[in-house]
Amino acid sequence: QGLKNAPATFNRCVTHLLRSVRDFAPSYFDDVFIHSRAVDGKLEVEMHSEHLRRLFALMRKHKLYANLKKCIFGASEILVLWCLVGKNGVRPDPGKVRAINEWPTPSNVKELRQFLGLATYLCKYVSNYAGKIRPLSQLLKKDAAWVWTAECQQAFDAVKQGLTEAPILAVADQDRPFHVVRSNATRSRGT
Structure with a gap:
């Protein structure tokens, strides 16, 4: 070893x-x-x-x-860690986006964890990702009963939709000024 x-x-x-x-x-x-x-x-x-x-x-x-x-x-573009990187910016690997979009509705915690494991890797492309997956995260809590609600389905579909519409993330131009803006949303902080 x-x-x-x-x-x-x-x-x-x-x-x-x-x-x-x-x-x-x-x-x-x-x-x-x-x-x-x-x-x-x-x-x-x-x-x-x-x-x-x-x-x-x-x-x-x-x-x-x-x-x-x-x-x-x-x-002009190369695949790096599930992302296509090119002169216009960074976008998710279309193959991974397709895999997420074809993912069937989870029927248990294990399947949900598998879905979230893949989706979370590409979460930077989905606006308010933590907020969108909140209903799904509730199902992962220790003593939570598995009840797939309409809200869970909406969250599941919202993540898929967010990746389908994923923007190209621009690479910061170090020669020009740019600003980092932080959201004050308190409910989406990984809790």
Whole structure:
């Protein structure tokens, strides 16, 4: 059995070795994502080629190797942790959204937990997610009786609908001012 902290140690090591290209090539464990924009009269593809050369030189220096079968070059959008990431922003993986939309109505706590496990992973795309799932969360309480009410069905359908209409979440432009706004809703705080 391996070390329990080996993945975190590996991630920290890769992040440290690739720190000089972090501005255009962030890493997540053994995945490196290169994003390139047109700059100083150079086209996106020219910048992307330059970024690739810099990354590969750094990898060569540190004896890091890429599996070419797993590499994707020049894509306008890539799948990262159940999300499609592109120059316009981030959106949920259509396959996961389809799986949620095809999910049958839960008939017991185990099935509800399975549904919520998948849906909660993509909750950032559903406005007021915690508020919408409140009736479903009540069924998960320790001594709650399993009674699937019309309110539960509405909550279940609202989550599905919210993901179907999921917005593309824009990536913050660090060169422009932006504001973080927090809701004062007290009933939707993970209780």
